[in-house]
Amino acid sequence: MISVKDVRKKFGDNQVLNGLDLEIPRGETLIIMGRSGCGKSVLLKVIAGLIEVDTGEVWIDGTEITTLKKKPLNQIRRKIGMLFQSAALFDSMSVAENIAFMLDQHTDLSEQDMRKIVDEKLKLVDLDGVQDLRPAHLSGGMKKRVGLARALAFNPEIILYDEPTTGLDPVTCTEINELIRDLNQQLQVTSIVVTHDMHSAFSVGTLMVMLHEGKQIAYGTPEEIINEDHPILQQFILFGAPDQILNINNPTLKEFTGRSTNGA
């Protein structure tokens, strides 16, 4: 269970998170949506303990992490796997070394055991035979898969995805979405996915939250979100979500559709 309570974060004069509250129950896949610069990635990094908040609290499984010192924070981080937007693979290491990094740093496992785990995690993300390649020799989609395999290496209870489909072609996007959905069902982990790709959001999410100006403006299941009557949310959904999931009877959506038809 993850709780974010009245979190505020300012960069210079820019109030990115402005008293944000959020609950993420165990085992759910929460989609964080919002326009660029609304604080989605900042929130994800706050939960990962990478960015210190100005005020507020972040609780992970009963521990308040914003006041933790480095050592206990690192213990909490071992429960977390994170897929970065750019995959953030270590380019001086091979794929296998990248995936085994956390095992090498925090366990006494033998090379052979680590190799087994690496092979197993690569199979989970539908990749094989790339163990000895360097990240520079991988395509964008393969990098994301390796990044995901690395995030899974320590069997995390929480997986954070920072824009997992950004910069990928539509086919690879669909594959990554299916992969995230399958992994969440298979591993029963709590996942938080930051995205403004609505196809991705409705494809993998069991819960959704919409951020605007550093605050939560809508929260609920995908069905509840589609029916939510908030103009900013409906505008966001209209321009991004696949047609088949739009609720054409939603009055706010009707208003937008009418406006865009008249405008055309």
Add this chain to the structure above:
Amino acid sequence: MSNPPTENASSGENTNILKIRLHYMLSEIGEAVSLLAETIYQIFKRPLQLDLLLKQLLLIGFNSLSVVLVSGFFTGMVLGVQGYVQLKPYAVEGSVAQFVSVSVVKELGPMITAFVLSGRIGASITAELSTMKVTEQIDALKVMGTNPVKYLVVPRFLACSIMLPTLTIFSTFAGIFGGFVAVVSLFGFNGYFYVLEVQKHLFIGSVLISLIKATSFGMAIAAVGCYKGFSISTAGGAEGVGTATTGSAVISLITILVLDFILNHILFNILGLI
């Protein structure tokens, strides 16, 4: 990390800008000192990560050896030619070996080695770490529960502190040999006499001074290189990496010169070493 103030201001705001610049400069110094303090603390914390240190020792030492030898050799040759030409009118050209060896051991050996390594290693440390920062690799390290200072800074800091004095020994020998080649081949100087003179004026205290200086320069190069690499913001991009790398090379050079003056003052003036 805050950004430096811009220069688009009216003259009435100059005092404020000066205050902000001073504040920015002091906060940068504070951050650099804090990184250095954490580095020193992490050096003594287990695990030792000898494999990472060994990798950096090879990268810094072995790969820089040839350029350090060549730089040292030609510096010695220049000193030999200049020394002989300048001393000959006073009929004391016999002292050229002393001139070359003392200059190279006490000053130019550590200095030339530090200059070469600040351009070669300091800049490369900054480029590598800042690229890691921009591509979120440092965030990835943190999420995986690994302290970036322990994992990235400590091996580089130790390797520079160990390899700079080691390479200085090579560059010093190359310099003395360069002087030998220059004066023997160009001016017909007696080679045996050159060697005897070098032996006569090469004191253990001078070698110690050279090594103290070299170690300090090594620490400074690594500290500046790592700090500049870490201080870039994630949004800095390729431009930020370039700026940080150039800044690192310039600050390293200035730091080496200032440090050299301070060490000369302490070692020769205050402690009275020769």
